[in-house]
Amino acid sequence: MKTWNGNLLSEEISNHIENSVVNSNEKDVYIEVEKIYLVMKFLKETSGFSFDLLSSVTAVDYFDHFEIVYQLKSLITLTKATIKVKLGFGRKNEPEIDSVYSIWKGADFQEREIYDLMGIKFNNHPNMKRILLWDGFPGHPLRKDFVTNSQSMVPDLKEK
């Protein structure tokens, strides 16, 4: 099971879809936030890549920006690849990104979990709700600025 070289993959992607690659290194490729849906559809459908198994979707909070990591696997060509997206710079607004649910159904629960714990909204996802915590939970726990002990676990009624 071979791993795609990041730079090679980014060349392929930028040939097919203009200015979609931010930068790339040995291991992974950074993609523009708006282009993510097109790139993923391209990677799934075209024959040379045919990544049919979305292994995992994760989000990491790097204080000044968020990062979503897609681990793709292709059973047909027996290869692996990692695609990353940087978004939500400056922590001002609620970060948004297109959901890949319509390409891989497997992303359904993982994206809901990212929204639940990290606070990144996924557009046109079937039911964008919290998955692990109860609906009235204040804040998103996995964010680095989520203060654990002083946070009152009781949902404050103001929000209702």
Place this chain on the structure above:
Amino acid sequence: MSVKSEPITINLGPQHPSTHGVFRMRVTFDGETIIDLEPIFGYLHRGSEKLAEERTYTQIVTLTDRMDYVSSMLNNQGYILALEKLAHIDPKPRGVWLRMIASELQRIASHLVAIGFLIQDLGAWGTPLTYAMREREKILQMFEMLCGARITNSYLRPGGVFMDAPIQFWDALSEFTEHFPSKIEELEKLLSSNEIIFSRTKGIAVLTAEQAINASITGPILRSTGVNWDLRKSDPYDYYDQVDFNIPTHTAGDNYARYILRVQEMKESLSIVKQCVEKIEPGPVRPHHDETPNLVKPPVGDCYSAIEGSKGELGFYLVSDGSISPYRWHVRSSSLINLTLLKDMLVGTLFGDLFVTFGSIDINMGEVDR
């Protein structure tokens, strides 16, 4: 004359005899057929991903056994492999062989639990369950010899295993490998040719290969739809390339195929254990403190590594910022993702098939909610 009837919604709630833990389904029925089903979970969410950010890399091993409490050795192995890949630790051969034996035994124990509770949900009054638990008891006793605990056995350390196996472990293991095949035959004779089980499980909740792969379902469920995809074979880690075993697959993709597949996988795991016992040779079990200290400090960077857990692909995504505790620790939980197609599988079937399909998917709430 048409009788006016309206659908009834029932909470097969968090506290229910056969939801394998704290799992809730809001199901709407029209008569006995299921119209709509919405899984709700999160009742066992302990926030282990947030906890891991305050713990050192070796302390997280105690976190991983409490994730999927039925196959804790496999969780340890998955996490330790990701850590070794991140921190570039090369493990000691004897340690790797020991942890392969332990994780294959744990796979057998986890499949025994899956089969026992699936047949219990089918209605047999606990007899197959007690036979399965009787075999699992022997494996748990072997774990107690190895690492002092039956379930929460944080047995692995970065670079291998924390301590070599005692003498009585080896003869207990040889006695187990001798008697277990006859016990599997007995279980199979009791269940696999039973017509009632045929009628209850064959042809129900059928999954096709495309559907499964699209929903990134892995593990026995994917292999029951005809795709021979096992990470131990396709992306070998540890010494799985030095051990020859075949991957049992079925093509029917229904409850019966998933059940029979787990029985055959137990036989394969047993043959792996036998080969490991031959191939193991004496030597240090764990790198010395100077090579890999207790407080591992991996270089800055991230890595994703996945192993073939008992329920599917169990992946660990580690991001390290050079300090003694990880910056981000994400677990790709195979049970959570295997649930995506629960609704599509069950809509249209009867109330009786609900828990049979749920049991054949074999999820573990500790891993779903983390």
Place this chain on the structure above:
Amino acid sequence: MFEFIYNILENILNLFVSEFKFQNYILTFIAGALSAFIVINAVLGGVLAAIWGERRLLGKFQQRSGPNRWGPMGTLTSVADAVKVMFKEDIVPEEADKYIFNIAPLLLVVPVFIIFSVIPFGVGLYAVDINVSALFILAITSISGLSIICAAWASANRIAIFSALRSVAMLISYEIPVGLSLVGILLISESMSVMDIVIFQKVPFILLQPVAAFVFFLGSLAEINRTPFDLTEAESELAAGYQNDYSGMKWGLFYLGEFAATIAASSVFSTLFLGGPNGPFLPGIFWLTIKVVAVWFVIIWIRATWPRFRIDQVLNLAWKGLFELTLVNIVVTSISVIIWTDSDPNRLLYIALFNWIFTVPFVFIIIRLLKTKDYVEIKEPSLIYPVGSEIPKFEKVGK
């Protein structure tokens, strides 16, 4: 037993006081009450022993020891259960319909005890002898379905409604095969009363009517909600179904009724098909207990091994399987009864042979019809999904 007590009472009364007006009414009432008292206590003792026996036997099947804390080998467990259940708090759910909620347990337990009034325990030992007692047993067993509906509807609990509707569908559809399977016996023994059937049975009817016995056994398993058909309290889905909201003595009555029904079913089966109390040299009562315990052991043995059917399979089996078997059995038996009238000596032997040859093959035909269709396994996985069939792009570019 009833006349016997009646005569004794009459003699005692004549000693003291002479005839008075309402004498026979009072005497019949007292004699009836006494014989009923004897039968009910015998059955209650049997039920307590059966509860203990079932739990220990199930334990032994599963290689564990079963209850062994109270009394030697746990024999006082069911007594402890009974006492506990009597003093446990009796909760009535808030929206429950009080009156029906309270009547439901009685509706289940009383019919089971009425069945025992008709069963002969020994040569003279029977509570009452009705000449249509076979029909009487069938009529009584259908009341238990009513009680399950009352219990489920009154406790206003959604899961209980599921269990009630399942039990109604199952009980009604199994009344017919059970009823028709008795027709074969009545044809041969030419009398509806259980006493005559028992006297007639020099050769137990199970040899004469194998298919009728098979259908009757399966039907009675369904009537008492036992394992292949225990859909009303399907533990994995409904978790005790209609008994969910009962506690205290009401639940105790349901529990008692369930185990009493097992003994009732096995005793009815053994009187009708295994020849009840008659046997070579032991007194009648021992033979009956041996046969009842044997049938009861088979019921527990099945309970420990087989999983349960789904509701549509249960109804399929009743309407498409057992019903046809009983029809075939009636046709074959009536032919054989006409051919061999009372005249020749070994009439029963011919009827039995005729029956075995013609009805038993139908059982295998039914099995093949109802068997789940076996699908053909495509052995070659790569036909399903082409794993590793293409070459990745970077290798093409690389060359």
Place this chain on the structure above:
Amino acid sequence: MLGIGLIKGLSVTFKNLFSPIFTIQYPDKKVGLLAFSKHINKPIFKILREDPKKFVMGLIGMVTIPVKIDQFPRFRGNEFVWYDDRCTACASCAKYCPLGIIEIVTHESGENLQAGENYAIDKFDIDTGRCMFCGLCVEACPYDALHMGTDFERSNYSRVDLVLDKETLTSQTKNPSSWFRPQFESKEYNPWEDNIPDSKDAGRHEKPTDQKIKEKWVNKRKING
């Protein structure tokens, strides 16, 4: 629907009907007269003379005798074994515990000044109420002062008693389990019978003598005038 498979299933359960029971009656077992006399190895008639009540109960098989479950030497019991003369209060166990439930308070003891002065331990509390018995503290202890115990029947009614302080740790009988202690592993070691009171033979390597400490420190410490 009914066929041979079902009958095969029945035969399996019937075969298992006669195989021995594999479950253990844990706290105590009800046993007949013979087993009871074997248990307290006294002949039967002596039991009759001494304790007629037990004799009668024995006749109907109701005498209760305690049952011991067989554990393995590496079992991580929940009463810690602590040798205070081996312990130098370096608190690496407290640092290494994932839950942080070991609390150590010390003060300067004035001994062994050249070697940097040992600590005197005022308080050494392990809160076993919150402990998960993962054994990482035992792994981190450099001087083998702290060991896992072997007992698990230690429930009590108040949470305060669950906190093992210095006195209980030193006073209770010490039978350490061989978890992460290979020196116990080698001998034919049964943690329940032979308890190891003094700390001499409990450690992997001896506690460093004053002489050895002095050399070590002198070399390491830069002697600047």
